[in-house]
Amino acid sequence: MKKFNMIDEEFICENCNKTVSKTNYTARDHCNYCLYSKHVDINPGDRLNNCKGLLKPIGIEKFKNTFKIIYKCEKCGMLHKNIMAKDDNFDLIIELSKVE
Secondary structure, eight states, X not given: OOSOOOOOOOEEXXXXXXXXXXXXXXXXXXXXXXXXXXXXXXXXXXXXXXXXXXXXXXXXXXXXXEEEEEEEETTTOOEEEEXXXXXXXXXXXXXXXXXX
16 A cells, blocks of 8 residues: 655645645645644545644654654644655744754
């Protein structure tokens, strides 16, 4: 079974209500303005998770030559990680790096 389904689509962020455009290089999985995501996948891009809660960014961790955003689902409490996008709000990334 395929573990990654490439979905790069425009959407309206349910946290900040801004229109989030496609990345045109990888799957868009979170808002580049407020960094929130949505708990929709079991495996990347499958849209099979029934939770549908908002994933709140709570921290950052170093990953290879970039960073991963650490999320906590506001509905079910599950922790999740997404690689940051090139156009993410870097001021918010810096703020998250100060969280302990």
